[in-house]
Amino acid sequence: MKTLVCIKYVPDTSEAEVKVNPDGITVDDSRFSFDINDADNYAVEESVLLKEAHGGEVTVLSMGPKKSEVMIRMALAKGCDKAVRVEDDRVAGHDPLMVAKTLAGAIKGQEFDLVLTGCMASDDWHMSTGVALAEELGVNHASMVNYVEVMDGKVKVHRELEGGLLEAVELELPAVLTIQTGINEPRYAPIRGIRQAQKKELNVVSLDDLGIDPETVGMDASQVVLEKLYIPEVESTAEFIEGEPEEKAEKLASILQKGGLV
Amino acid sequence: MGNVLVLAEHRQGELRDVSFEMLAVAPAIAKDMGGEAVVLLVGSGMDDLAKKMAGYGVKVLVVDDPNFENFNAEKYQKVLSALIDDLKPAVLMTGHTAQGVDFMPALAVEKNLPLAADTIGLAYEDGTLKATRSMYSGKVNAVMAFKPAETYLVTFREGAVEAPEAAAEGSVEKLDNPFTDDVPYRKFVEYVEAEVGDVDITQSDILVAIGRGLKEDKNLPVVEELAAAIKADLAGSRAATDAGWIPHDRQVGTSGKAVKPKLYIAMGISGAFQHLAGMKGAKTIVAINKDPEAPIFTVADYAIVDDLFKVVPKLTEKLKELK
Ligand SMILES: Cc1cc2nc3c(=O)[nH]c(=O)nc-3n(C[C@H](O)[C@H](O)[C@H](O)COP(=O)(O)OP(=O)(O)OC[C@H]3O[C@@H](n4cnc5c(N)ncnc54)[C@H](O)[C@@H]3O)c2cc1C
Numbered sequence: 386m387k388t389l390v391c392i393k394y395v396p397d398t399s400e401a402e403v404k405v406n407p408d409g410i411t412v413d414d415s416r417f418s419f420d421i422n423d424a425d426n427y428a429v430e431e432s433v434l435l436k437e438a439h440g441g442e443v444t445v446l447s448m449g450p451k452k453s454e455v456m457i458r459m460a461l462a463k464g465c466d467k468a469v470r471v472e473d474d475r476v477a478g479h480d481p482l483m484v485a486k487t488l489a490g491a492i493k494g495q496e497f498d499l500v501l502t503g504c505m506a507s508d509d510w511h512m513s514t515g516v517a518l519a520e521e522l523g524v525n526h527a528s529m530v531n532y533v534e535v536m537d538g539k540v541k542v543h544r545e546l547e548g549g550l551l552e553a554v555e556l557e558l559p560a561v562l563t564i565q566t567g568i569n570e571p572r573y574a575p576i577r578g579i580r581q582a583q584k585k586e587l588n589v590v591s592l593d594d595l596g597i598d599p600e601t602v603g604m605d606a607s608q609v610v611l612e613k614l615y616i617p618e619v620e621s622t623a624e625f626i627e628g629e630p631e632e633k634a635e636k637l638a639s640i641l642q643k644g645g646l647v
Numbered sequence: 648m649g650n651v652l653v654l655a656e657h658r659q660g661e662l663r664d665v666s667f668e669m670l671a672v673a674p675a676i677a678k679d680m681g682g683e684a685v686v687l688l689v690g691s692g693m694d695d696l697a698k699k700m701a702g703y704g705v706k707v708l709v710v711d712d713p714n715f716e717n718f719n720a721e722k723y724q725k726v727l728s729a730l731i732d733d734l735k736p737a738v739l740m741t742g743h744t745a746q747g748v749d750f751m752p753a754l755a756v757e758k759n760l761p762l763a764a765d766t767i768g769l770a771y772e773d774g775t776l777k778a779t780r781s782m783y784s785g786k787v788n789a790v791m792a793f794k795p796a797e798t799y800l801v802t803f804r805e806g807a808v809e810a811p812e813a814a815a816e817g818s819v820e821k822l823d824n825p826f827t828d829d830v831p832y833r834k835f836v837e838y839v840e841a842e843v844g845d846v847d848i849t850q851s852d853i854l855v856a857i858g859r860g861l862k863e864d865k866n867l868p869v870v871e872e873l874a875a876a877i878k879a880d881l882a883g884s885r886a887a888t889d890a891g892w893i894p895h896d897r898q899v900g901t902s903g904k905a906v907k908p909k910l911y912i913a914m915g916i917s918g919a920f921q922h923l924a925g926m927k928g929a930k931t932i933v934a935i936n937k938d939p940e941a942p943i944f945t946v947a948d949y950a951i952v953d954d955l956f957k958v959v960p961k962l963t964e965k966l967k968e969l970k
């Protein structure tokens with residue numbers, strides 16, 4: 386089983402205040418903490434589980450800055466074998482179709498059975514890169530996968546539909562799967578793995594190294610322009626309960642009780 | 648001609664809500680682009696569904712063939728690719744759903760057309776189609792402007808707008824199926840129903856819902872005690888079910904359940920749209936979150952901006968006293 390797993394280094398904005406830079410098209414990410422995208426963490430685990438069950442090798446592929454190498458080393462520590470990091474600021478990163486074309490350029494020419502991606506990046510929320518990547522590579526795909534069973538020359542997967550319903554689908558290999566969170570229980574990297582990871586191969590490549598014409602993945606090639614970012618008005622009609630934590634709890638308790646809600 | 652082709656989504660014989668919701672935006676955009684909104688149905692045995700869609704005062708085009716009995720991304724891509732060539736729509740719009748996300752990006756690559764995914768609003772200004780998207784945990788909106796193209800591809804978020812009322816009777820027209828082959832590479836096998844657990848949270852009166860803010864499972868007693876004190880059932884966000892703190896069938900949201908309790912207490916839940924979609928129907932919503940910007944507050948009736956571990960134990964104690 387030869388697997389590639391695509392991972393993205395993303396900011397954690399779940400608890401942070403997000404501010405748009407004066408350029409209007411980027412956010413100030415200087416105070417965010419970054420880590421592997423949630424779904425990609427599950428994709429890494431799935432790739433390692435597949436290797437443990439069927440043998441073979443896992444290659445990590447990520448496009449991102451130098452500082453993302455901490456994340457890449459962590460995936461290597463968990464059992465992935467080698468990694469490629471693409472760094473080139475000429476890629477139109479706002480357009481998942483351009484990102485997919487770049488990732489495809491880094492994969493083309495290599496043999497593989499499966500490419501795993503996350504089903505969604507938690508920063509840009511496109512849910513598009515994996516399926517676009519499959520088309521670029523000319524292989525089958527299934528998105529939002531939360532169960533994988535390797536069979537002879539094919540895979541059976543469960544796709545997650547709305548409302549808890551699943552769809553079982555069979556695909557010929559090679560294929561791209563976009564992995565949904567919750568498919569497995571991502572492991573912690575063992576100490577030994579962390580040490581070994583430092584010695585594993587991590588190639589840093591540019592578009593030129595990959596033989597990708599920058600014109601085909603840059604701002605001019607992208608057919609969408611990121612015009613502006615803005616902070617949406619938060620329309621809350623909620624009654625905000627103020628005070629020290631204890632007072633808040635007391636006030637809420639009496640609201641709930643008086644309102645006959647409990 | 649600037650027709651906006653809306654792919655109506657259906658599953659197991661039922662139209663999905665997003666099919667109607669898209670009709671809240673498509674007609675106006677089509678008008679601005681000099682055309683009309685046209686609904687497309689692809690499936691098998693579509694007569695009733697076609698009639699229902701036509702009840703929204705639109706023309707409905709139907710590709711009806713046993714080959715399309717169940718959704719298959721590979722087949723959908725082939726059919727839509729052929730239909731784009733035939734119908735030359737200005738816009739092709741689908742839901743940003745398990746169906747839409749499974750073939751639209753591939754279609755965009757195949758036809759070299761631009762795609763705006765997970766769109767929550769559309770506008771046509773000075774000859775440019777613009778899509779509004781939501782990013783970064785719902786804290787930032789982005790406006791994407793399309794460069795001129797033959798057809799713009801858009802996937803539209805379910806629940807982003809309200810469906811319009813059914814209007815005048817439209818028309819139904821059957822199209823020849825442009826793709827009759829079977830596809831060898833991908834096979835639909837079956838639907839698999841989710842497992843049923845001990846509690847059906849869609850029937851609960853009171854839900855205490857937890858999210859990633861609970862941090863670790865050893866903190867569960869904090870919320871379990873509150874739930875016990877007010878006879879509530881525990882539910883949660885996807886983050887809470889993924890982490891294994893609560894069973895999968897307690898997940899609230901698009902890929903979980905839609906609940907409608909009389910009281911929903913959300914703690915440590917940010918309020919991603921996939922979660923909000925499942926709990927907006929609660930009668931009274933209380934949100935406890937230490938981030939004042941958390942989107943959960945947009946749907947809350949009572950809000951506490953604070954550390955749940957400081958508030959909840961006291962809340963439990965007070966509620967016990969007041970009994
Ligand atoms: C296809 C798809 C389907 C999905 N379906 C669903 C679904 O059905 N249901 C669902 O819920 N999600 C769903 N999601 C996931 C969704 O996008 C979010 O990732 C998820 O809802 C986040 O869960 P959360 O709010 O618990 O975690 P986070 O977004 O990480 O938020 C944690 C919150 O806890 C707060 N917090 C932290 N510590 C404390 C503290 N001590 N006291 C108080 N507050 C604290 C933080 O401020 C933050 O707001 C889906 C995603 C995809 C891609």
Ligand SMILES: Nc1ncnc2c1ncn2[C@@H]1O[C@H](COP(=O)(O)O)[C@@H](O)[C@H]1O
Nearest residue numbers: 391392448502503505506511512513514
């Ligand atoms: N820069 C990147 N490097 C590697 N993988 C990526 C990158 N951007 C997106 N992906 C993959 O594509 C998935 C979906 O991203 P998106 O379409 O942006 O929601 C992510 O979960 C990753 O697996």
